[in-house]
Amino acid sequence: MKLTRLALTAPALLAATACGTTIGPTASAGAAKPAETVQVRLPDPGNSGVLAVAKKDGSLDRALAAVHAQVAWTNVPVAFADSAQAIDSGQLDVAQGTIADGLGALGKRPGFTLFGVSQPDLMGxxxxxxxxxxxxxxxxxxxxxxxxxxxxxxxxxxxxxxxxxxxxxxxxxxxxxxxxxxxxxxxxxxxxxxxxxxxxxxxxxxxxxxxxxxxGRGVSSDNYRIWAVRSAFAEQHPEVVKALYGYLHEASTKAQGEPAAYLNVFTDSGPQAVAADQRGLLVDFGKGAAPVQPITDADAVRLEQVARLFAEQRLTDGPVDVRAHLLNVDTLPERAK
Missing domain, CATH: 3.40.190.10 (Periplasmic binding protein-like II)
Known part of the structure; x- marks a missing residue:
């Protein structure tokens, strides 16, 4: 069974200018049209993690420049319930969370699609x-x-x-x-x-x-970490989603190998800073964390198991059709047509 592939439609492409896109100066007659710069709205990453490094060193913007896109950091809370609402209301384009946190939103005709996952956190x-x-x-x-x-x-x-x-x-x-x-x-x-x-x-x-x-290991957790993108954004800018996924995969792989470099990215003090006595523990958690990957059929089966448990315990209004909200990033183009 194949995962969903979002189709590019003519209306979606025409709507791109109304959805997080900045148009360059008007070209003179006969001149080449300037490339559009697509704004990718992400929650502010705080002081630790892959996105904190991306914000500090500009590496994500450099990766997105190849597809004429750049990041716009927002003040939307990073809790997935808040991020999902922001995506549905058109205030945010991409967010991360867990499948357990996301099922409630997935059961209510959400405006987002899942495009990447990390294996469950068995240690943390x-x-x-x-x-x-x-x-x-x-x-x-x-x-x-x-x-x-x-x-x-x-x-x-x-x-x-x-x-x-x-x-x-x-x-x-x-x-x-x-x-x-x-x-x-x-x-x-x-x-x-x-x-x-x-x-x-x-x-x-x-x-x-x-x-x-x-x-997590003791309970045989299927609580995948998930990456969600606004469905309309994925339809209009699939090449941007592809580039974003590529960056997340590469950066999360590096973070697994050197997790200490992704702690206290901006400051070592204050409420957002990791305390010295917690660093060793978080380094261990980081080494055990899995990189971001495409969503395979095997992953989808495990996501459905979480949905089944929630339905059985009446935490959702019946079973959530998880597969209806999955995107296979391997099918996305790397460049806009």
Missing amino acids: EGVLVKNNSRLRTVKDLAGRKVAVDHGGTGEYLLLKALAKNAVPVGAVERVYLDAEHASLAFKSGEVDGWAVYGPPVAPALTHANAHFVAS
Whole structure:
């Protein structure tokens, strides 16, 4: 089964000037028409990661210049739920997240398509418990409270952990909190566990004296990291999406080999900076992270498994047709016609 290929249509090409595109000065009669510069709107990357390096050294702009495009960094929050809304409203062109975080949006006729994935984070996500607690296994969570984000990665990880260890879903109380409030509740002991991934993990492991009672590897996570592009943008500028994917693949491969170079890109101090006692942990996570890849049929099967679990637990209104929102970047042209 082949993944979706977005077709270029005449209306889509005519609409390009109304969609993140800047036109050069008017050409004089008989002169060659100046190339259009396409603006690719991305969330501001903060202080760490592949896109932070891209912003600092201009490498992504140089890669996109070959297809007459450049980045426009926006102030849209990087949380995927916010980014998905910004894409749907036409304020953003590209965003990244996880499939668990994206399923809610995918089930509501979204204006975006997935064009790249990274294998699940087997080291940097899972269910945390305190080191000094009596909770030694997932089975010990029965009768306890665990903080999760509603309908997102945290809830997915907890459900996977419970299923793998034959613990009834109803035996554990899910406490729905955002990351900031979940961190406070976990530190104070208001909840016994915290299902979490991403930036909050390293501080929790170091400052909250916690450990994973079940990691991404331990729960056999299918929670792929995803890259989404506004569907209309992909139709109008497939060569830009192709170039962006190529950059992300190459840069994420380099980051896996030298993750320390992608931490504290702009500053070593302040609220966005990675603390010194967390750097070693994040370097280990980075070495275990997978580069961005095209979405294969095998990947699609695993994405569908996440969708099936969410449907079974009534976290979505029925099964989400994930394949209807996948784009095969290998089929995209490298140059505009």
